[in-house]
Amino acid sequence: MKSALRKLGPAASTVLSLGALLVLWEILARLAQIDGFPPATEALVQVPLILGERESLASIGASLWRMFLGGALALCFAVPVGLAMGRNKRIAQALNPVLTAAYPIPKAALMPIIMLWFGVGDLSKVLVIFLGVSLPLIYHSFHGAHAVDEKLLWSAMAMGMKPVARLFKVVLPSALPDVLLGCRVGLAMALIVMISSEMIARQSGAGDLLFNALDMALYGDVYAMIVILAAIGFVLDWVFERVRRRLVHWAESRQDAMVPGGGV
Amino acid sequence: MSASNIFAGERLRGTAASVLPLAVILLAWEAVCRAGLVAPTLLPAPSVVLLRWIALLPDPDFLHHVAQTMIRLLSGFAIALAAGVSIGLLASRGGGGLLEPVIRVLAPIPKIALYPAFVLIFGFDHASKIALVVADAVFPILLATFHGARSVEPKLLWSAWAAGASRRATIFTVVLPSALPSILTGCKIALLISCVTVFLAEMISSTDGLGHLLIRSARSFRIVDMFVPLVTISTIGLLLNAALVAVRNRLLVGHGNHR
Amino acid sequence: MSEPMIAIQGLTKRFSTADGRRHLAIDDVNVEVAEGEFVSILGPSGCGKSTLLYMVGGFVAPSSGAITVQGRPVTGPGPDRGPVFQEFALFPWKTVLENVMYGLRQQGVSKAEAEARARALLDMVHLKDFADFYPKELSGGMRQRVAIARTLAYQPQILLMDEPFGALDAHTRTVLQNELLGIWERDRKTVLFVTHGVDEAVFLSDRVVVMTRAPGRIKKVVEIDLPRPRVRAELLVNRRYQEYIVELEQLIEDVHLEAAGA
Ligand SMILES: Nc1ncnc2c1ncn2[C@@H]1O[C@H](COP(=O)(O)OP(=O)(O)OP(=O)(O)O)[C@@H](O)[C@H]1O
Ligand SMILES: [Mg+2]
Numbered sequence: 001m002k003s004a005l006r007k008l009g010p011a012a013s014t015v016l017s018l019g020a021l022l023v024l025w026e027i028l029a030r031l032a033q034i035d036g037f038p039p040a041t042e043a044l045v046q047v048p049l050i051l052g053e054r055e056s057l058a059s060i061g062a063s064l065w066r067m068f069l070g071g072a073l074a075l076c077f078a079v080p081v082g083l084a085m086g087r088n089k090r091i092a093q094a095l096n097p098v099l100t101a102a103y104p105i106p107k108a109a110l111m112p113i114i115m116l117w118f119g120v121g122d123l124s125k126v127l128v129i130f131l132g133v134s135l136p137l138i139y140h141s142f143h144g145a146h147a148v149d150e151k152l153l154w155s156a157m158a159m160g161m162k163p164v165a166r167l168f169k170v171v172l173p174s175a176l177p178d179v180l181l182g183c184r185v186g187l188a189m190a191l192i193v194m195i196s197s198e199m200i201a202r203q204s205g206a207g208d209l210l211f212n213a214l215d216m217a218l219y220g221d222v223y224a225m226i227v228i229l230a231a232i233g234f235v236l237d238w239v240f241e242r243v244r245r246r247l248v249h250w251a252e253s254r255q256d257a258m259v260p261g262g263g264v
Numbered sequence: 265m266s267a268s269n270i271f272a273g274e275r276l277r278g279t280a281a282s283v284l285p286l287a288v289i290l291l292a293w294e295a296v297c298r299a300g301l302v303a304p305t306l307l308p309a310p311s312v313v314l315l316r317w318i319a320l321l322p323d324p325d326f327l328h329h330v331a332q333t334m335i336r337l338l339s340g341f342a343i344a345l346a347a348g349v350s351i352g353l354l355a356s357r358g359g360g361g362l363l364e365p366v367i368r369v370l371a372p373i374p375k376i377a378l379y380p381a382f383v384l385i386f387g388f389d390h391a392s393k394i395a396l397v398v399a400d401a402v403f404p405i406l407l408a409t410f411h412g413a414r415s416v417e418p419k420l421l422w423s424a425w426a427a428g429a430s431r432r433a434t435i436f437t438v439v440l441p442s443a444l445p446s447i448l449t450g451c452k453i454a455l456l457i458s459c460v461t462v463f464l465a466e467m468i469s470s471t472d473g474l475g476h477l478l479i480r481s482a483r484s485f486r487i488v489d490m491f492v493p494l495v496t497i498s499t500i501g502l503l504l505n506a507a508l509v510a511v512r513n514r515l516l517v518g519h520g521n522h523r
Numbered sequence: 524m525s526e527p528m529i530a531i532q533g534l535t536k537r538f539s540t541a542d543g544r545r546h547l548a549i550d551d552v553n554v555e556v557a558e559g560e561f562v563s564i565l566g567p568s569g570c571g572k573s574t575l576l577y578m579v580g581g582f583v584a585p586s587s588g589a590i591t592v593q594g595r596p597v598t599g600p601g602p603d604r605g606p607v608f609q610e611f612a613l614f615p616w617k618t619v620l621e622n623v624m625y626g627l628r629q630q631g632v633s634k635a636e637a638e639a640r641a642r643a644l645l646d647m648v649h650l651k652d653f654a655d656f657y658p659k660e661l662s663g664g665m666r667q668r669v670a671i672a673r674t675l676a677y678q679p680q681i682l683l684m685d686e687p688f689g690a691l692d693a694h695t696r697t698v699l700q701n702e703l704l705g706i707w708e709r710d711r712k713t714v715l716f717v718t719h720g721v722d723e724a725v726f727l728s729d730r731v732v733v734m735t736r737a738p739g740r741i742k743k744v745v746e747i748d749l750p751r752p753r754v755r756a757e758l759l760v761n762r763r764y765q766e767y768i769v770e771l772e773q774l775i776e777d778v779h780l781e782a783a784g785a
Contacts, residue, residue, distance in 0.1 A: 010365070013365040014365050014369060016365065017366040017368070020366070021366065021370075034385065036381075036383075036384025037384060037385050094284075094285040095285070097283060097286040098285065098289065100502070101286070102498070104456050104497060104505070105460075105494055105501075106460040106463045106464050108467075109467060109475065109494060110494075112482035113487070113490055116306055117306060117307075188372065191374045192375075195374055196464045196467075196468070199468050200467055200468060207377075210377065210380055211468075214380045219384065222380050225377075226377050226380070226381055229373075229377040230374070233377075234369065236372075417610075418582075419608050419610060419612035420614060422580065423606060423612050423674075424629070425581075425599070425600035426580060426600045426601070426605055426606050426626075426674075426679075427602060427674075428601070428602040428626055428630045428677060429625075430629075437625070437629075442616075444616070516616075517657060518616040518617065518618070518657040519659075
């Protein structure tokens with residue numbers, strides 16, 4: 001079995017294990033006989049119905065759009081900050097306590113406060129996603145820049161490169177594997193913050209759809225939404241991993257395929 | 265207590281120099297509030313939050329909420345630790361072919377989306393929140409264990425085998441100790457995730473705990489009381505992180521410098 | 524002498540490379556090592572010396588051919604063959620003493636006895652004051668002494684040494700060569716010793732096996748007929764010692780030229 005799976009290659013074995021998980025779900029649910037835990041088949045039939053509805057599709061699309069905005073803003077802001085921290089002790093020392101204190105705070109938990117300031121519109125949601133993505137990005141960029149080979153920088157200095165040019169031409173490329181790892185963690189983070197902030201704000205979006213179904217006791221819909229969100233998470237991660245591999249194929253894959261987590 | 269600095273590889277040197285910027289930010293915030301530049305209903309002064317926090321600390325009701333959060337956080341983390349290390353070790357040894365693809369499917373799923381399912385299955389009490397903490401915290405530990413155990417220097421294993429150690433004995437005397445730095449890094453991430461997750465779960469549906477306190481205060485627009493749970497969870501996270509750093513320094517005496 | 528300690532017959536090793544091709548690392552190697560003999564393996568980088576040693580150790584499986592130790596085929600690692608690696612491979616989480624005790628403890632020796640024997644060995648390698656240090660707190664030469672003590676502790680009949688002094692500075696290397704020779708002359712273990720150093724091979728060995736460039740075959744086996752106990756200062760002015768050095772240097776040069784010509 002084991003060697004057979006290995007021979008199949010990662011794509012096939014992933015599909016197989018996905019199927020196995022669904023079968024396991026089906027069996028467990030049929031054995032358990034709980035209202036709130038319908039079998040996989042009952043949930044899966046709802047998926048096309050939800051995606052077929054224009055309103056819910058638009059809602060999910062809007063969620064993803066906010067996620068993209070927040071993530072893009074974070075990328076522009078957090079990477080330079082992290083790189084600068086990694087190369088400059090002063091900057092690192094100055095920002096370290098602030099970031100350390102902010103780390104264990106759930107960013108989505110700021111939602112009620114940010115809504116007081118900016119209302120319930122898109123701005124608040126994008127802002128929260130931006131905050132959530134920024135921290136892991138800064139963290140990994142910092143580590144990447146911190147570990148840059150001094151001698152590369154010395155040669156760049158000897159060639160007369162200015163500090164800002166060094167940051168983008170030497171530090172960024174060498175730190176790229178770490179930065180991209182940070183992006184991957186940030187991607188997972190963005191999704192989590194998006195869902196939980198919508199669960200808390202309960203205005204619109206994918207998280208809201210999920211809880212509306214729960215409130216109305218439409219258990220099939222609840223699980224269908226979970227499947228949709230899980231699929232979004234899986235597909236985004238898969239796409240990003242392809243891109244990442246292509247960009248840093250020169251660096252040996254220190255941290256292998258499956259590394260979400262790494263910062264919150 | 266040593267500063268539990270998440271962002272510095274080395275121990276902070278000039279403590280004064282590093283705390284200064286934070287102090288400047290807080291003072292500026294205080295000044296803005298005192299000068300009346302923002303409405304106190306939107307942004308309370310840090311001194312007001314701090315005083316309120318200190319006043320609440322001995323309050324049994326507040327402590328009850330803190331305790332509820334801590335129970336969920338710590339039991340969830342403990343279960344995730346036990347499960348993550350054992351599954352990670354198993355996957356890195358024999359069971360890799362079967363477990364790896366399953367982990368690859370489950371790891372990128374945003375676990376918070378599972379929370380409604382946990383509520384439906386485990387009810388509104390502790391169990392559903394602990395389940396969410398476990399689901400979120402187990403993967404960093406599991407993956408860290410897996411990678412740590414996979415990248416054991418083969419010559420260490422060979423040395424142990426040649427010395428007559430059995431395969432099973434080398435798991436405990438070689439694989440686990442070599443993977444320990446990696447496992448502890450995973451724990452650090454998992455601990456922070458646990459703080460975040462438990463708080464969110466309590467915000468989404470709960471009748472007690474710090475997250476619930478924030479939501480309760482938000483409903484009545486008591487802005488100061490909204491900041492208090494945030495300060496508390498941040499403090500808890502930092503204290504737990506400091507404890508983990510202490511454990512780490514204890515356990516990793518022989519290992520070289522690790523992040 | 525009857526049965527050889529180590530017998531290697533028709534040993535071949537192929538590796539499959541990342542792109543699926545098969546790479547011949549070792550081709551039809553035949554060697555016998557007698558009990559108590561010190562044999563060095565000399566050859567250009569990448570010719571398969573380490574691989575050969577790992578196969579004798581039972582860490583790597585041969586593609587074809589047979590290895591027997593005291594008449595029994597090798598199927599895996601065992602405490603009759605103790606490895607010493609260039610990278611020391613000490614357990615970083617254990618102190619010097621605990622490292623040396625490891626093998627004894629794994630074989631069920633009581634803690635008190637294991638400690639006593641480990642301390643005696645540390646004394647022998649001049650490290651008795653460093654028992655409670657961690658490997659990272661020691662110099663390279665000290666670490667390799669610990670690694671040797673750790674292997675000697677479980678009393679293997681055979682020592683498999685893969686460039687054990689390769690990562691050390693010239694002075695430390697000669698000091699450790701002398702110590703190793705002292706230990707060997709005392710209890711006459713069988714030693715298989717991989718090295719790049721011609722002078723090291725001649726100084727230590729009874730025989731030197733010279734290997735060709737990849738795929739590794741045996742080019743020539745040179746008997747080193749020099750009196751023991753060997754003293755470096757005397758050997759340096761010994762005519763035969765000098766001739767062995769010249770002969771082996773010439774062989775190594777030939778190996779390189781052959782490869783360049785091919
Ligand atoms: N695990 C492996 N997988 C694939 N090829 C290998 C592996 N180990 C060794 N090789 C190949 O086998 C050949 C011999 O390697 P080996 O390490 O035994 O050489 P060596 O003589 O010890 O070299 P050096 O003197 O540099 O230590 C090399 O071409 C190497 O690329
Ligand atoms: Mg070698």
